[in-house]
Amino acid sequence: FLSAAVTDKISALSRGADAVAHGRFQTRVSIGGRDELTRLAADFNSMAAQLEEAEARKRELEKLRRDLIAWVGHDLRTPLASVRAIVEALADGIVDDPETTARYLRTAKRDIGALAGLIDDLFDMAQMDAGGLRLERGYNAISDLISDTLESFGRSAVERGVTLSGLAAPGVDPVFCDARQISRVLANLVNNALRHTPEGGAVKLHAYPVRAGVVVEVTDTGEGIRPEDVPHIFEQFYRGEKSRSRATGGSGLGLAIVKAILEAHGVQIRVESTVGQGTRFAFVLPQRPDPYASHPLVRQRDEGRAARGEGRS
Structure with a gap:
């Protein structure tokens, strides 16, 4: 009877390890008792929980990466398209009166400032992530x-x-x-x-x-x-x-x-x-x-x- 109980526990741990090895980090092993195998099962469950949490963080980081690409793409394209349209209008002579030209140039200046701000933010954040922020206090x-x-x-x-x-x-x-x-x-x-x-x-x-x-x-x-x-x-x-x-x-x-x-x-x-x-x-x-x-x-x-x-x- 004792041998069968030990074998069952080892089999349960083996099945759990196989499941985790295949990426099913939500797997938990339920073993009763107070022996070493029970403590091993508890350690296994703790490990599986940490792996599950790490996988969730990985998925969240991947989502953030995709969102970043989408957001930065949008935030770069919008002012770039505006500046391009303004430059083309001025270059082609579509706009030639001074008042409209001045207004177009102000808009272009604003959009270029937005682009510069986004690039500065990305650069600064990369420096901070790398531990490169220098303070001169x-x-x-x-x-x-x-x-x-x-x-x-x-x-x-x-x-x-x-x-x-x-x-x-x-x-x-x-x-x-x-x-x-x-x-x-x-x-x-x-x-x-x-x-x-x-x-x-x-x-x-x-x-x-x-x-x-x-x-x-x-x-x-x-x-x-x-x-x-x-x-x-x-x-x-x-x-x-x-x-x-x-x-x-x-x-x-x-x-x-x-x-x-x-x-x-x-x-x-x-x-x-x-x-x-x-x-x-x-x-x-x-x-x-x-x-x-x-x-x-x-x-x-x-x-x-x-x-x-x-x-x-």
Whole structure:
């Protein structure tokens, strides 16, 4: 009887191993008892579960790859087609009056900017994935970065019919950061807010001091983010509901870049959102270097910058 029971358990394990070998990772072996074979079956089931999870991740990555090809193809073709049509119209003399020519050139400039932005996003994300993000941190005036961002997006906000405002409270300067990279964070967050805020809405960029440093927040009165999308919005190429993402555009990389830059600074970003009411993104920048902070993405070129107090102010 004992020999038959052992044989049955070994046979069950053998059948399970054969099933897993053929790619059926959902296979589990059910063996009762408290002997070594029972523990082996438990280990087998754990292994099968890990393989099943890895296979699911592989399928998701493959789906992301296909989506990336489709999204990038669309996002490249659309402005390219527009620029091509404009160039052909100008070259063939179809358009010759100065006013129309100027309007066509403005459109071409906008579309070329969109192409450059997409390429920059792809390049930056590839660098970050490879651990190549370099930070040059120093003492910088966050109030200047906010002013620059508001100026950069002022025209876009007017064209969209959205009120864009900002405020740097007393005591926010300086912060210890890479000014260029934090400018990229602010730009991506404001751009994201403008894209998802309808005409008549408002986007605000504020900074105010707290004990831990300086809170920087971007709030909008836009469409909000569905609760099921919130955990995924910082993933590469994630755009949530497809109908919404197509209408608002974007490469699906902006928020992923934001997260990568802030994590390289040792900073976490928080998001609060209510569908139909708006969204708030917030993070805290330090006002002095943390000697214990480190991150594998950080490659500071000059560790003496902080000690010398160099940087934008």
